[in-house]
Amino acid sequence: MSTSVKDKVIEIIAEQAVLEPQDISLDATLEDLGIDSLQLVESIFAIEEAFDIQVPFNANDPSASEFDISSVGAIVRAVEGLVAEQAA
Amino acid sequence: MKRVVITGQGTINALGHSVPETLAAFREGRCGISELEIRDVERLSIRIGGQVKGYEPEAHFNRQQIALYDRFTQFTLLAAREAIGQSGLSFQGESAVRAGVVLGTAGGGVNTWDENYRVVYEERKNRVHPFVVPKLMNNAAASHVSIQWNLKGPSFTVATACASSNHAMGQAFHMIRSGMCDVMITGGSESMLCFGGVKAWEGLRVMSRDACRPFSANRSGMVQGEGAAVFVFEEYEHARARGADILAEVVGFAMTSDASDIVMPSRQGAARAMAGALADARLSPEDIGYINAHGTGTAANDKTECAAVADVFGAHADRLMISSTKSMHGHLIGGTGAVELLACIMALREGVIAPTIGYEEPDPECALDVVPNEAREARVDAVISNAFAFGGLNAVLALRRA
Structure with missing residues (x-):
């Protein structure tokens, strides 16, 4: 994981969870962090804005989306993938 | 009155x-x-x-x-x-x-x-x-x-x-x-x-x-x-x-507020609105033959609405028909309940229930008779029409055959 993507994603999630970035562990789930569906949609929006990417995410059924939101680490890896695709 | x-x-x-x-x-x-x-x-x-x-x-x-x-x-x-x-x-x-x-x-x-x-x-x-x-x-x-x-x-x-x-x-x-x-x-x-x-x-x-x-x-x-x-x-x-042709009678109406979330629907708020419309109309759940659902096609709405119908109608939930015509005309947002009332009047007046089209796979959390894909002939004497808004504001109308 590149530090910059990881740090930025964690910063975005921490802001939504009203926590400090150092309190966000990579194996935490969004549920662990108390992030609800609206905060999740806001996080996805913030990620898209920060990295200028399109995140394939449908709030109607998040588990069916290609974008893995099962943990903070999964989100970081998914964003890294999208950023790499963008650069390619 | x-x-x-x-x-x-x-x-x-x-x-x-x-x-x-x-x-x-x-x-x-x-x-x-x-x-x-x-x-x-x-x-x-x-x-x-x-x-x-x-x-x-x-x-x-x-x-x-x-x-x-x-x-x-x-x-x-x-x-x-x-x-x-x-x-x-x-x-x-x-x-x-x-x-x-x-x-x-x-x-x-x-x-x-x-x-x-x-x-x-x-x-x-x-x-x-x-x-x-x-x-x-x-x-x-x-x-x-x-x-x-x-x-x-x-x-x-x-x-x-x-x-x-x-x-x-x-x-x-x-x-x-x-x-x-x-x-x-x-x-x-x-x-x-x-x-x-x-x-x-x-x-x-x-x-x-x-x-x-x-x-x-x-x-x-x-x-x-x-x-x-x-x-x-x-x-x-x-x-x-004046000898007017009466299409249907409006017999009940109820409105409730979820007082909980700005976008997520509430089973209790929806159920209270449906039960309130029945009480206002002096109808029992068994009188209702058809429900025009809010039925937006989102997981949050559809599961909540079906659970609320089960709460209000009990065993009769399995006998009544419920369809979402949004599958055909889309969600008209502030105009949607009005277009959907046309399907309610058609059910009462013509005995034809508008279907839920695009129905492909049963969902165990929505295990009601959703009139899948094809309209159905059935005599119904009373119907309700559901609308559940963002902001948790619910409004249900009850109509009876003229």
């Missing part, structure tokens, strides 16, 4: 430019959702909608009228003309004073906002057309109906997002039932299928890119529609005295 009946109905929506065309589509299970034809559609990620196609404003309105009427007002006026025409009513003197208009819309003149923001922000012009404000205001449609038909009693517009039309028709019902008015023109209208309107909905990430499939396990979200439906609500003795 006075009894309230419906003596006229009119519509324009993605399924047709009149009531007969729309009911034919309901019977055929035809889908009105198609590729959006709007400016800058290539910059949208959602490119389908229940758009009114083959519509030329110039065929119905003159140049001065078009300068004053946003698309949502045009749709309303066309639907009102059909409804009032069918009722055979005209309004002069005392009858004008005893009649009003209450309509629902969530966004009002969204196309007018969109076009004029473009003018000032994108084209950098510093002057807009003088009629922008009277064209975009939410009450423009209600006011123009009042002006065109000489309705001089209480008139206003209700904005409760996706429940706007049901709240409006509930007000009209109350105003006649209480004796305040003899006739109310009511229903609702929406037209936000423009770049800004669709872009705003994209943001919520609940929109489907392919189809609206309420209650189907493979549902992928909601699809926006546009259009209007307008009804003539009339005091029963008033209608009978």
Whole structure:
């Protein structure tokens, strides 16, 4: 994981969870962090804005989306993938 | 208390430019959702909608009228003309004073906002057309109906997002039932299928890119529609005295608030609204043969609504029919309850239940008779129509066969 993507994603999630970035562990789930569906949609929006990417995410059924939101680490890896695709 | 009946109905929506065309589509299970034809559609990620196609404003309105009427007002006026025409009513003197208009819309003149923001922000012009404000205001449609038909009693517009039309028709019902008015023109209208309107909905990430499939396990979200439906609500003795053709009777209405979340629906709030409408109508759950569902095609709505139906109707939930016509005309937001009332009246009057089309896979959490894909002949004596809005505002109407 590149530090910059990881740090930025964690910063975005921490802001939504009203926590400090150092309190966000990579194996935490969004549920662990108390992030609800609206905060999740806001996080996805913030990620898209920060990295200028399109995140394939449908709030109607998040588990069916290609974008893995099962943990903070999964989100970081998914964003890294999208950023790499963008650069390619 | 006075009894309230419906003596006229009119519509324009993605399924047709009149009531007969729309009911034919309901019977055929035809889908009105198609590729959006709007400016800058290539910059949208959602490119389908229940758009009114083959519509030329110039065929119905003159140049001065078009300068004053946003698309949502045009749709309303066309639907009102059909409804009032069918009722055979005209309004002069005392009858004008005893009649009003209450309509629902969530966004009002969204196309007018969109076009004029473009003018000032994108084209950098510093002057807009003088009629922008009277064209975009939410009450423009209600006011123009009042002006065109000489309705001089209480008139206003209700904005409760996706429940706007049901709240409006509930007000009209109350105003006649209480004796305040003899006739109310009511229903609702929406037209936000423009770049800004669709872009705003994209943001919520609940929109489907392919189809609206309420209650189907493979549902992928909601699809926006546009259009209007307008009804003539009339005091029963008033209608009978003039020998009017009574389409259905409005017998109950209830509204509740979830008081919990701005977007997530509540099973308890929805159940209280349905139970309240039954109690107001003095109907028992077993009397209801058909429910026109809110049925948006989002997982959150469909599961919550089915659970609430089970709570209110108990074992009878497995015997009644429930369908979402949004699968055909899309979600008309503030106008949706009005277009959906057409399906309720068709069920009562013609014994034909409009289907939920696009139904492909059963969902164990929505295990009700959703009238999948094909309309069905069935005699029903009483129906309810559900609307559950963002903001947790619920409004349910109960109708009985005339």
